[in-house]
Amino acid sequence: MNYNIYQEPMTQLRAATPLIHFNKFSPKDGTTGFTFERDTVKAIILDVFLAGMDTASKSLEWVTSELIRHPRVLEKLQHEVKEIAQGRSMIVEEDLEKMQYLKAVIKESLRLHMPATLLAPRISTQDVKLMGYDIPAGTQVIINAWAIGRDPMSWEEPEEFRPERFLENSISYKGLHFEWLPFGAGRRACPGIQFGVAIMELALANIVYKFDLGLPNGVKQEDLDMSEKYGIVLHKKSPLVVTTSPRF
Numbered sequence: 001m002n003y004n005i006y007q008e009p010m011t012q013l014r015a016a017t018p019l020i021h022f023n024k025f026s027p028k029d030g031t032t033g034f035t036f037e038r039d040t041v042k043a044i045i046l047d048v049f050l051a052g053m054d055t056a057s058k059s060l061e062w063v064t065s066e067l068i069r070h071p072r073v074l075e076k077l078q079h080e081v082k083e084i085a086q087g088r089s090m091i092v093e094e095d096l097e098k099m100q101y102l103k104a105v106i107k108e109s110l111r112l113h114m115p116a117t118l119l120a121p122r123i124s125t126q127d128v129k130l131m132g133y134d135i136p137a138g139t140q141v142i143i144n145a146w147a148i149g150r151d152p153m154s155w156e157e158p159e160e161f162r163p164e165r166f167l168e169n170s171i172s173y174k175g176l177h178f179e180w181l182p183f184g185a186g187r188r189a190c191p192g193i194q195f196g197v198a199i200m201e202l203a204l205a206n207i208v209y210k211f212d213l214g215l216p217n218g219v220k221q222e223d224l225d226m227s228e229k230y231g232i233v234l235h236k237k238s239p240l241v242v243t244t245s246p247r248f
């Protein structure tokens, strides 16, 4: 990859990240043939910024939309969160591990609405035979994780938003279960899994704990537009607009 394309915008990025000391990295490692320089560090930081922003925020928008369309799920989630919060004003990170339904809700939403629908392209390094197909070395492989998440061979009633299915299985985010790959798999898998999941869980738990959610201007929940717009990150064609009323 030519990292120089990042050079100009990174000047501004560097100004915004004064705690990063670029000069601490040695110019060459001399062993792998890979040089780790200022531009490399800048490119990695930009990569993390780009990969980490829209993915988590758009996922939060999708899951909120699903909750509005499924009041039973929202109510059940609010019940769980309230039980664990025990009257405190905020949900904190330590509470999250007890919120099994919250986790299931987010997983189910990521199954239906994976922000990165086509994983990072791969190239096969050797000839392989897979399910009867001959795939020569050097073939570019594009993995449609979106379609995998809705495959009726793997998921019962795949188009249904039903978080309970994730209470009944032990599928983790780590990319070990190929029927569900919202963060990819293998060495190119998302390095921000824990951060991304924690952000979503913490934000969603606090939103549903503090607010009841509704739709403005008499829009009915079943009429909420769930159309997708394809981009680097899959987002809603019509952005979600919600009304909120404080719960306490």
Ligand code: HEM
Binding pocket: 047, 048, 049, 051, 052, 053, 055, 056, 059, 114, 115, 116, 119, 120, 121, 181, 182, 183, 184, 185, 186, 187, 188, 189, 190, 191, 192, 193, 195, 196, 197, 200
């Ligand atoms: C809901 C949140 C997120 C989702 C669903 C998500 C999903 C993904 C997916 C599917 C990939 C491609 C993996 C593959 O091809 O196997 C990826 C790559 C990546 N993600 Fe995430 N991501 C999320 C949040 C984040 C966050 C918060 C960060 C960083 C703070 C991050 C950093 C990255 C980076 C740097 C890559 C590129 C890795 C590479 O090129 O090898 N992601 N992400």
